[in-house]
Amino acid sequence: GQNIDQPTEMTATEGAIVQINCTYQTSGFNGLFWYQQHAGEAPTFLSYNVLDGLEEKGRFSSFLSRSKGYSYLLLKELQMKDSASYLCAVRSGGYQKVTFGTGTKLQVIP
Amino acid sequence: ETGVTQTPRHLVMGMTNKKSLKCEQHLGHNAMYWYKQSAKKPLELMFVYNFKEQTENNSVPSRFSPECPNSSHLFLHLHTLQPEDSALYLCASSQDHQDGYTFGSGTRLTVV
Numbered sequence: 285g286q287n288i289d290q291p292t293e294m295t296a297t298e299g300a301i302v303q304i305n306c307t308y309q310t311s312g313f314n315g316l317f318w319y320q321q322h323a324g325e326a327p328t329f330l331s332y333n334v335l336d337g338l339e340e341k342g343r344f345s346s347f348l349s350r351s352k353g354y355s356y357l358l359l360k361e362l363q364m365k366d367s368a369s370y371l372c373a374v375r376s377g378g379y380q381k382v383t384f385g386t387g388t389k390l391q392v393i394p
Numbered sequence: 395e396t397g398v399t400q401t402p403r404h405l406v407m408g409m410t411n412k413k414s415l416k417c418e419q420h421l422g423h424n425a426m427y428w429y430k431q432s433a434k435k436p437l438e439l440m441f442v443y444n445f446k447e448q449t450e451n452n453s454v455p456s457r458f459s460p461e462c463p464n465s466s467h468l469f470l471h472l473h474t475l476q477p478e479d480s481a482l483y484l485c486a487s488s489q490d491h492q493d494g495y496t497f498g499s500g501t502r503l504t505v506v
Contacts, residue, residue: 288436317494326398326484327437329494371437381450382495384429384437 286310288385290372295391296362304357304388306372317373318346318357321387327371330357359390367392397421400485400498408506409475415501417468417485423496424489426468428460431482431500443468475505 287309296302308316315334319327333339333348333355345358357370369387376383398419407413419426428440442450443462457479459471468485482502486495 319494326497326499327495329496332494373437382439386434386436 286374286376286383288372288374288383290370290385290388292386293389293391295393296359298362298364298392298394300362301358301360302362302390304359304370304372304390306355306357306385308353308355308372308374308385310353310374310376310383312377313350314375314377316346316348316355317371317375317382318344318355319371319373319384320368321371322368330370362392364392364394366390398485398487398496398498400483400501402501403499404502404504406504406506407472407475409477411475412471412473414472415470415483415485415503417470417498419466419468419485419487419496419498421487421496422489423487424465425487426462426465427486427488427495428468428470429484429486429497431484433481437484440470472503475503477505479503480505 290306317332318330320330321327331346333346338347343360348355369389371387372385373382401416424445426443430438439452440454441460446462457474461469482500484500485498488495
């Protein structure tokens, strides 16, 4: 089976930096995704990591360490609109099997 | 229209009713998915279709019946549901399973 862990909630200040961690245990790892989901809306794709290292995309960066079963999403220069849930998802055991974590609800405060 | 479109946005149905959820994607993707999202639970994969062929059924009860007539359309037929089936049902599509998914806005289902 698979196990994906991420914090339930986080709070950060506008303009600051926040790191959302995700740890996973799986066999046949095939990549890790991060999605953003605003309340009442569909998840939207943020990033995809399959190799170790940091992927930067504007204010958002995602890091992966396959040996540690660990990833983080880094959000810089936080804005109020970044308040949302951030979902970590792992693909394993074949391309079609993507398992999601429960998500981290981030609240950005002034 | 662009992206992934789901209808209806909201649905209330009795346990003896039969209804269908519809999903349409205009992205030229060849894989489509149904996910269930319940409160405080992770997204649960239900079904995967690749080039209109079902390739994954994640132990979903038979009261949920998917249909994929072509690679752009996906349906989820519902019958004799239970109150615990109330959830947000999300459709998604991707190209070759290697890219991130594009999700629809979901159907908020309430079973009474």
